[in-house]
Amino acid sequence: MDATWLLERLVILIPLILSLSVHEWAHAYSAFRLGDDTAARLGRMTLSPLSHIDLFGTVLLPLMGVPFGWAKPVPVNPTRFNRRFRMRTAMMITASAGPVSNLVLAFFCILLMGLLMRFLPSLYVANPAVGTLLQMGFRLNVSLAVFNMLPIPPLDGSRVADWMMPLRLRPLWERFSQYGMLALMVLMFLPGLNFMQWPIEQATRAALSLLRIVVGA
Numbered sequence: 001m002d003a004t005w006l007l008e009r010l011v012i013l014i015p016l017i018l019s020l021s022v023h024e025w026a027h028a029y030s031a032f033r034l035g036d037d038t039a040a041r042l043g044r045m046t047l048s049p050l051s052h053i054d055l056f057g058t059v060l061l062p063l064m065g066v067p068f069g070w071a072k073p074v075p076v077n078p079t080r081f082n083r084r085f086r087m088r089t090a091m092m093i094t095a096s097a098g099p100v101s102n103l104v105l106a107f108f109c110i111l112l113m114g115l116l117m118r119f120l121p122s123l124y125v126a127n128p129a130v131g132t133l134l135q136m137g138f139r140l141n142v143s144l145a146v147f148n149m150l151p152i153p154p155l156d157g158s159r160v161a162d163w164m165m166p167l168r169l170r171p172l173w174e175r176f177s178q179y180g181m182l183a184l185m186v187l188m189f190l191p192g193l194n195f196m197q198w199p200i201e202q203a204t205r206a207a208l209s210l211l212r213i214v215v216g217a
Contacts, residue, residue: 016068019144
């Protein structure tokens, strides 16, 4: 195992673990604010990666060079939600919190990169690993947000789709939901299917615009 191999894997592993931990914490915290303390009682409302790591999805996949992964899902009990919102709306809010947290992290990575380039350029240039980690953090978080917002069960986007689904289409949606995992597997492994390319490209353009503003270019 040479140093280059290890560095390449750490560049993926470190930001992925942090991003997934924030993602799951956001689910737990939003559920807690809506009245469900299930995750909190189980010690899952924390930013500690030790509470969220899935051995295969969080550790082994990145070590194999796969720039993606998952963590242990946070348990949510919708019957414990308070009555401020309808149950379906509360589930949508809880589900959306994860992808939104990843977008916030992606924004933070670009903002921090711009601030370093503007106010500490010598430090930024002298430590290229910092820039590499921030760039990877941006790409990973955008990818996680886009992927999780796909309207396919059991992804977070399916809760948003369920909330928006008109009554006349609900029987069709419920039948589709039974095969959600199969549809997800097809999307993940179908060769040549770049279904995430367009939103990631748009996010990258927006990030470059923000970077130019922060740097003052």
